[in-house]
Amino acid sequence: MRWSAFAVFIALFALVTMLGFVAARWRKADLSDLHEWGLGGRRFGTFITWFLLGGDLYTAYTFIAVPALVFGAGAMGFFALPYTVIAYPLVFAALPRLWRVAHRHNYVTGADFVRGRYDSRTLALLVAATGILATMPYIALQLVGMEVVIAALGFPMGGATGDLPLVIAFAVLAAYTYTSGLRAPALIAVIKDLLVYVTVITLVIAVPWKLGGFAPVFASVPADKLLLAAPPPHSLGSYSAFASLALGSALALFCYPHVLTGVLSANNPRTLTRNMALLPAFSLALGLLALLGYMALASHVERLPEFSPYFARFKSSFAVPALILHTFPQWFAGVALAAIAVGALVPAAIMSIAAANLWTRSVYREFINPACTAAQESNQAKAASLVVKFGALLFVLLLPSSYAINFQLLGGVWIIQILPALLFGLYTRWFHRYALMAGWASGMTAGTLMALDLHFASAVYPLRFLGWTVPGYAALYALMVNIFVTVAATPLIRAIGLSAGMDSTRREDYLPVE
Amino acid sequence: MSRARANTPYFARSGRHARSAATGRSRVWYLLLLVPIAATLWVPLFNRDAPAFFGIPYFYWYLLAWVPLSAICSAFVYLQTRDRH
Numbered sequence: 029m030r031w032s033a034f035a036v037f038i039a040l041f042a043l044v045t046m047l048g049f050v051a052a053r054w055r056k057a058d059l060s061d062l063h064e065w066g067l068g069g070r071r072f073g074t075f076i077t078w079f080l081l082g083g084d085l086y087t088a089y090t091f092i093a094v095p096a097l098v099f100g101a102g103a104m105g106f107f108a109l110p111y112t113v114i115a116y117p118l119v120f121a122a123l124p125r126l127w128r129v130a131h132r133h134n135y136v137t138g139a140d141f142v143r144g145r146y147d148s149r150t151l152a153l154l155v156a157a158t159g160i161l162a163t164m165p166y167i168a169l170q171l172v173g174m175e176v177v178i179a180a181l182g183f184p185m186g187g188a189t190g191d192l193p194l195v196i197a198f199a200v201l202a203a204y205t206y207t208s209g210l211r212a213p214a215l216i217a218v219i220k221d222l223l224v225y226v227t228v229i230t231l232v233i234a235v236p237w238k239l240g241g242f243a244p245v246f247a248s249v250p251a252d253k254l255l256l257a258a259p260p261p262h263s264l265g266s267y268s269a270f271a272s273l274a275l276g277s278a279l280a281l282f283c284y285p286h287v288l289t290g291v292l293s294a295n296n297p298r299t300l301t302r303n304m305a306l307l308p309a310f311s312l313a314l315g316l317l318a319l320l321g322y323m324a325l326a327s328h329v330e331r332l333p334e335f336s337p338y339f340a341r342f343k344s345s346f347a348v349p350a351l352i353l354h355t356f357p358q359w360f361a362g363v364a365l366a367a368i369a370v371g372a373l374v375p376a377a378i379m380s381i382a383a384a385n386l387w388t389r390s391v392y393r394e395f396i397n398p399a400c401t402a403a404q405e406s407n408q409a410k411a412a413s414l415v416v417k418f419g420a421l422l423f424v425l426l427l428p429s430s431y432a433i434n435f436q437l438l439g440g441v442w443i444i445q446i447l448p449a450l451l452f453g454l455y456t457r458w459f460h461r462y463a464l465m466a467g468w469a470s471g472m473t474a475g476t477l478m479a480l481d482l483h484f485a486s487a488v489y490p491l492r493f494l495g496w497t498v499p500g501y502a503a504l505y506a507l508m509v510n511i512f513v514t515v516a517a518t519p520l521i522r523a524i525g526l527s528a529g530m531d532s533t534r535r536e537d538y539l540p541v542e
Numbered sequence: 543m544s545r546a547r548a549n550t551p552y553f554a555r556s557g558r559h560a561r562s563a564a565t566g567r568s569r570v571w572y573l574l575l576l577v578p579i580a581a582t583l584w585v586p587l588f589n590r591d592a593p594a595f596f597g598i599p600y601f602y603w604y605l606l607a608w609v610p611l612s613a614i615c616s617a618f619v620y621l622q623t624r625d626r627h
Contacts, residue, residue: 117576
């Protein structure tokens, strides 16, 4: 055990837990109302939204996986940077529209919007099911991130004693999410983000200082990993892979239920657009974190005997924790490891709330108890959030962590398939609801087949086309199939004369009030 | 019920912020948002190591530099498209 690191870690964890329970009384309101429990009453201003979305988008897994990818794969892993650069401009104009229509009709989830827009509870169910399916492995991955941190604190790996801290941390998380709803992660996100900034800035200054500047850091990177490999003849090679990974990830980001939950909890659309300019501060932190992968490489942490059992178990995911333990005195390592662990709790809480909202609105109220009272609806969501978290915990405890990673990869491929219904739906109702279902089904099938064909080893599918090879992110290719089918099927279905349903939103619902 | 109950129009709460109509002229500024997207996705623009900056190869500092640059683009579009009255 690393006792002083552990002591600091426990102190910070206790502080966060206290905040989680206190949050129930913050901006006090009736939590037996779904939009209070599940969206914080849509009252978060620019400041809290910045911390909340920052804590939501940049998860513990990001902080471990991105540097790990750069540590292992070099320049290709850096696609995470353009991904976060372009994510905000892509949705800059769309999010205020979504916020306005959701606010006017009390939509709590993206599926609620699809339900109202297309008058189809089946389409809404597909959107909700995709969201829940994609969120579960994402929560599981947060737990995988926590496992790495718990091991770094010196707990034995695996076995009942190794799993116990994880179970306790998650039970505590489940308890305050249950009582406080979205208010808990919103308040904790402030602490989490501050801890992350302190850790990242300290690491990015301290490590190059020790190694003698950035030049030696990059000098230790193998030449073939420092830049993207030039494409071979008749192929777009790593260039199209890099760009499509960034674009596909950015498009998928705002389809994720936990991100939409963060977006809808803002107090007005201007809070959102303002945050589109403020959130890149986190991207800068992420970019610097990605460089930590090279710093770990330059520090040769994987060759240190004290870390070898960890690298054997967690592979390159241990690069950042190893760099932290290697660089800092123990007490500060405790701060840094707490930053990662709390970085897992915040998104895990928001994800479970988002999945619970989807279940409650699109399954429970739609198919099981349409006459439910507001209190019944809210209680159902609270219970669902427990089930979701418990499910993710079992997933991680019973299955190897590679399953969580593979399913997360599939999750990205799946979640992007709701983009036509959700994002296009904000601008036009030209697409027919049955065509959207057909497109969704084709995209899901195509994406899953591509992932299976790649044996989950990669997300990049080498598409062959007119004698050229265009390696690209499978999610983006599957989305193209989806859009093609949706566009082709819409006039056909209309020609048959199937009803398009009643749109319960009006044009002015999407626009600012004049 | 619950659907009708929480239908408080948001302009009733925040009337001052409600009027953010993007007029035809200011909507052109949205095109500025395409610049960071093109600049960071067109790989041949930046896939080289020179010139380095404080020992950081071009590929890396170019992409890092686009983080604040795209934030500036977004902030500019925000200022140009918010309500003017």
